[in-house]
């Protein structure tokens with residue numbers, strides 16, 4: 001994209017108050033149908049509220065789920081050379097090749113979910129700058145990455161599952177969380193790909209040094225993204241915004257992905273209303289982050305992979321929820337007695 005076509009971070013920020021809200025009519029219609037279906041009211045629990053969420057953010061009843069997309073953004077991090085990951089920086093590009101060759105976990109999960117998987121390679125030849133020395137990205141670089149992420153959204157998508165690949169990015173995500181929500185560096189760091197206690201201490205020192213070297217990071221969420229984030233994390237921010245504008249509900253993956261989206265929450269708490277978080281990552285900072293943004297993950301499988309693996313796994317669940325919603329009979333259709341002894345639950349049609 002030509003530099004002059006790219007919106008500035010300020011222009012992107014100004015879109016947030018204009019983001020469309022939920023379609024309450026579609027959501028109400030979904031709730032109403034759920035209440036007439038052949039089951040004790042509310043008995044499908046979160047499966048019911050997930051369908052309501054899909055309807056509200058697609059603006060359609062019943063919602064559809066034949067075109068889910070999984071988007072994985074890959075970016076290279078300057079801090080990856082500081083010994084903060086159990087794996088070398090070169091793994092980022094090698095994993096992009098593995099995604100292309102259908103060899104990674106997310107490839108298998110995408111196939112199992114019958115979903116379209118796209119991998120978006122950021123500028124891997126040019127890692128972000130080491131944020132312990134100054135901002136990770138310049139204004140234009142960060143804005144370009146956000147704009148690039150926006151391109152992952154096309155009309156006609158029914159769901160967007162987001163994820164990332166970038167060696168060193170749990171350190172970036174921790175620094176982002178510290179800048180956005182405060183606390184201590186130790187509160188936000190964890191093993192990532194599997195560093196030991198000494199590695200975790202090193203991560204905390206890098207995160208603390210990052211905040212010290214970037215005093216403006218804690219003053220504004222987009223400035224935090226620019227100073228201590230990464231290109232793939234910025235792209236996730238763009239994809240979340242573009243999905244909202246295109247009425248595409250979003251599933252966020254684990255710690256790194258949620259940390260990126262949290263930039264938007266901090267800028268406007270309503271900006272993530274169209275997003276759910278797939279799972280609680282084993283990365284310890286994720287629990288604190290979920291509390292900070294008020295999200296309840298769908299499941300907790302002890303996963304700590306990233307690459308949209310958790311987000312991909314929600315697709316079969318969402319499809320199953322929708323299958324119940326559209327395929328079940330109502331009490332009246334099945335001739336089954338409701339709680340009042342008549343066919344149809346009492347008061348359900350009002």
Ligand SMILES: Cc1cc2ncn([C@H]3O[C@H](COP(=O)(O)O)[C@@H](O)[C@H]3O)c2cc1C
Pocket residue numbers: 084085086087091095164165166167168169170171191192193194305306307
């Ligand atoms: C083979 C391999 C595949 C991965 N897929 C996702 N990640 C995950 O690990 C990285 C973050 O952890 P850290 O901050 O410790 O580097 C990210 O690339 C993330 O997506 C992977 C990591 C590896 C090694």
Ligand SMILES: O=C(O)c1cccnc1
Pocket residue numbers: 170192193253254255256257281282283286303304305306307
């Ligand atoms: O939860 C995540 O996003 C995560 C955890 C460990 C490594 N990479 C990503």
